[in-house]
Amino acid sequence: MNTASVQEVQSEERMDQACAWIARLRSDSVTAADRRDFAQWMQASDRNREAFDAMAELWGDLGALRHMPIDTLFPESRPSPAAVNRRKTSASAQTESPRWDLSRWLMGSGVVAACLVVTVWIGNQWLSGKGAEEQLYATAVGETRIVTLADGSRVQLNTNSELQVTYSREERHTELLRGEAFFDVTRQTSRPFTVAAGKAKIRVLGTEFNVERNKDNTRVSVTGGTVAVSEASTAPGLRPESVKLVKNQKVSVSGSGLGDVASTSADEALDWTRGVLVFEDTPLSEALEELNRYLSVPAEAAPSVAERRLSGTFEISDPDNTLKAITTALNLIADHSDPNLTLLSPDRN
DSSP states (O other), rough: OOOOHHHHHHHHHEEEEEEEHHHHHTTOOOOOOHHHHHHHHHHHHHHHHHHHHHHHHHHHHHTTTTTTOOHHHOGGOOOOHHHHHHHHHHHSSSSSOOOHHHHHHHHOOOHHHHHHHHHHHHHHHHHHTSSOOOOEEOOOOOOOOEETOOOOOOEEEEEOOOEEEEOOSEEEEEEEEEEEEEEEOOOOOOSSEEEETTTTEEEESSEEEEEEEOEEEEEEEEEEEOOEEEOOOOSOOOOOOOOEEOOOOEEEEETTTEEOOOOHHHHHTTTTGTTTEEEEEHHHHHHHHHHHHTSSOOOETTTTTTTTTEEEEEESHHHHHHHHHHHHHEEEEEEEEETEEEEEEEEEO
């Protein structure tokens, strides 16, 4: 087989692979592993990207994807600026790579019919206004979970947490509906990564940070890179306050606005990922907010002891015993008369 024949066979194989990827990614059974494999396939060779682009162009000509940007459905398919420059350079060179022979491929491909059905269905979904689907991830009390998103970013969800993910052409948007999560974000300068959590709005390009959403506030702690934190909303006519955090800084956002920027550490911010809670001169009210994620019956501090300071490392494998230890350490008593709430107050003895 001569060189031209080998290249032709390879081209047809890439087209088959590109079509198969479209079918797999839009199936109901697609997994995070499938998306990771797809991202690796796209990054492995410019020829793979060209095959995928050719498939998108083909379905656009057929009318299936005319109003549906393929990079919105598959964020991994967006070429980097460097890749775009390489393609422009390649296109201007005198010796060009063999072009895809779509007509010949269509005549001989065994998967084109299935791929056409899938892409026409996608187009109809897009035109009907449904667009890219949202992903929802959640954990139960006592459960933690690590999620790999479509762009390779990783999110570790703490117990009793819920995260909604919506990726688009312009933005990678997430919302922490409840609980706590640690984000390790893949850098993409063309698409910022945002997190909405209660009264806080967080915006990054690529970094590591922890978000803790509580009843009255949201705390953001940065363990790497830079994070912009702002108020999600403010009074009409006023500009939301914002602050930039760097490594080992944290801030709290509540209905009254941004708090003061304070120092933190990876040990303090990510203690829960190691199965412990670390408190360093922490107000009791804040410590209980964290512990309540693990308790079946939440605990609350009476106003007279809410600001008492707590320091120490506590296991979260047995949260009820941890609450007892905190009660003893601060010379408090626990009132269990309300079956839905444990109230900590001063021990008068």
